Amino acid sequence: MTTRRHFVQSSVALAALGAMHPFAALAQAFESVKIINGFPAGGTADATSRRVGEKLAGSSYTKNSAVVENKPGAGGRIACETVKNAAPDGATLLLTPYSCTSIYPHIYSKLNYDPFKDLAPVSIAAVMHHGLAVGPLVPASVKTVKDYLAWAKANPKDASYGSPAAGSTPHFLGALLGISSGVDLKHVPYRGSIPGVTDVIGGQLASMFTPSGDFLANHRAGKLRLIATSGAKRSPFSPEVATFAEQGFPELTTEEWFGFYAPAKTPAPVVASANAAINAALKEKTVIDSLTTFGLIAQGSTPAEMDKSQKDEYTRWGPLVKKIGFTAES
Template sequence: MITRRQFVQASMGAAALGLLGQTQAQPVEQPKFLYGFPPGSSGDIVARRIAERIAGTPYARNQAIVENKAGAGGRIALEALRQATPDGATLCLSPFSATSVYPHIYTRLGYDPVNDFLPVSIAALMFHGLAVGPLVPASVKSVKDYLAWAKAHPKDANYGSPAAGSTPHFIGALLGLNNGVDLKHVPYRGSVPGVTDVVGGQIASMVTPSGDFIAHHRAGKLRVLATSGSRRSPFLPDVPTFAEQGFPELTVEEWFGFYAPARTPAAVVAAANAAINQALKDQSVIDALGIVGLIAQGSTPQEMAASQKQEFERWGPLVKKIGFTAES
């Protein structure tokens, strides 16, 4: 398992590499974007909308091909990226959990999140949400109400997440641990089946990307009690954040970001970064991401590397507090 010192040292080295290299790069004929989750998922939409907008840029002559290498929480795609030729022809879109949280969970990842990859650009932000369904009385309107209800009804006090070891899993775990409430975790394979069970009253609640709740919340089929951003979600403006309700430690803004293989020339990384950030300013891309509750947001490679390092340092002690490992 990578240590904090190794992570920090390697992050500094990776950022330094971003300042070196050629000043110009030849456009890639047709890039490939790897994505570690199924087609139709929120991150897949990010990859596809950006892939459509990078043609004719200094980075790419044609639009990119998106290849879904789903499985193992996104790790399979990153393992494939590690083995790709470092020429800019292959990038991978990944949530930060795969590079900042997984190192604290898996003793053997199959990739080194710092030394095997170069950050290219953040692409989108997502806020997670806590929602309850018909199993929870309509009188429960806030996080504090939910905790009080869960404490009084331990048999039904559970929450789903899209996967064991995911950021939503840990948000729910911390909510229970920090408030002395035994919230039982119910892991699912993705958000959809869990949300379906909340709406159907099979489980009490779920923590997952808030975009997956929007349609059901508006239809009155479930109630989103809180979102995890530092500000309210623009897609759920009526829902207060965890911080607004007295739980600032649950402020989490997870991002999807593009990575290149290590040793990709700095000029190629710069060209890819410029193309991605240009695509993220396209109103059609902004609107497409908004439909699934994502906020289009780019970055420099250095900003992405700094955020990855910050999240790695934040989640280490939290994962230890929760006591979760891949063998749990």
């Protein structure tokens, strides 16, 4: 009996030690881990996955850089489903914008994953502002949101805007702008930002709502014109561009984040290990500077902070989605 009591007491002590020191419960670092994102190469999701993933090497979480796998399509849902079905051992992570976990539940009655039950928050990775940009199909005299709306009203045949996916945050920003202004703006969904931006530059599409970082290089090169951003304050990457709020559309104020998730039931010590490695990577100057070129602000979090933010955004977007009236079947 004494021996058994000693064993139980020792086990409790070791469990407490593991909770205090998460790496103690992780027998050894993975040889490599996989980061899956649901958008094409070259965009902000891909950049975040790769910049952070390569800096995980040599951590207590993984010995080598993460392998990034792009699974574009269905607005990021394919990637979410893939990670939902992955082994809950911590070797596979999802990198996704919060629209896939906080907005999609409001618009897809048959969503093939439950973001609150099938995915475990690990860490926020980066914060982005969205933007509205116009291309050569829109006259150079259009320099503000009100200019754009006046042009769109006068040219209904060409008054279309693209977004990286139906049901994404940029899609809804365009819809809210149309509702608040009374101008009929037709939505054109793409498989990620880059194809839509390419069509704007080529004059096949009038405008695009998407993360403003996906516009920056072409905005600076004069190939398209960024005319508004969605942050509470002006973006540090395009301070010359006024926010939607400054231009009279405060309802379009939003900042979205990319976050890392693990499959549900991944052991807490493994989630803690991944969180520590990701947050360490996000503090490295090379990662911060690299994300800056994409209009992203490196920002980590605890799993609990990310979970709260996800739930807060879910609550905030519910009535907005209802106002817009969009569903997967609409």
